[in-house]
Amino acid sequence: MHSNLDPRQRGAARSGVAGAVLAFLTLSGVQALALRPYLPPDELYHAGYVATVLDGRLPTLTTPLPAGRVPLMPADDRSRRVYVANHPPLFYVVTAAPLWFGERLGGPRAGFLAARLLSALLAAGGLVLVAWLALLLVPGRPRVAVGAAWLAALLPSLPHVAAFVYNDGLGFLAATAALVAAVLVVRHGPSPLPRRRPLCCCTDAARHSAGRCSPPARGPWWEASPAARRSGSTCATAPCTAP
Numbered sequence: 001m002h003s004n005l006d007p008r009q010r011g012a013a014r015s016g017v018a019g020a021v022l023a024f025l026t027l028s029g030v031q032a033l034a035l036r037p038y039l040p041p042d043e044l045y046h047a048g049y050v051a052t053v054l055d056g057r058l059p060t061l062t063t064p065l066p067a068g069r070v071p072l073m074p075a076d077d078r079s080r081r082v083y084v085a086n087h088p089p090l091f092y093v094v095t096a097a098p099l100w101f102g103e104r105l106g107g108p109r110a111g112f113l114a115a116r117l118l119s120a121l122l123a124a125g126g127l128v129l130v131a132w133l134a135l136l137l138v139p140g141r142p143r144v145a146v147g148a149a150w151l152a153a154l155l156p157s158l159p160h161v162a163a164f165v166y167n168d169g170l171g172f173l174a175a176t177a178a179l180v181a182a183v184l185v186v187r188h189g190p191s192p193l194p195r196r197r198p199l200c201c202c203t204d205a206a207r208h209s210a211g212r213c214s215p216p217a218r219g220p221w222w223e224a225s226p227a228a229r230r231s232g233s234t235c236a237t238a239p240c241t242a243p
Helices: 007-034 043-054 090-104 108-137 142-154 157-161 168-188 204-210 226-231
Strands: none
Touching: 007 108, 007 142, 007 157, 043 090, 043 108, 090 108, 090 168, 108 142, 108 157, 108 168, 142 157, 157 168
């Protein structure tokens, strides 16, 4: 999980985070199974967004709910619109898969349940990233990572909303991934490519007199000059001493 941890610490951290994920999925899974469809507010309209995507189009705030494709649609003949259409479509495109399979296999309830569990799985991925974020912020202390994962897993609101066809699970995953990426950029620089071998900082005179130069001092990427950062080098500007 982190290079600063020995194998025993890494194993303990992975086990602790896996336990938090398992507890979270248990709590969310029980709710997904126990609560009747569309009891949570707005779940029907999120499912309607998914059904509209299955029709090959994106909804607007005035798009009527496609009652013919929404699984387990309430039979109350009420006129409804997809008023959650202001949300980005990524979650609904992903969630269209289980609803489509349920529709094709003649099991709309199974497809609906699979969509709920998919939301919980996305949030569970966010828990793993919470642990990684804690390790990046407090390296060498796996207990902090495990504690952070358990704290997030047992917050009442997270397993609750992750058990429904809501986009909160994906939002939690994306927000945590953005925080992890931000910490990695601050620590290691913005380039995803490996750094090139640092340039020698010796002068030509020292190079000719000594035959070679000693390795340059290296510092954090933000301490290098702009030219050195562009060239891939983080050499310090201190003079090189010949051996």
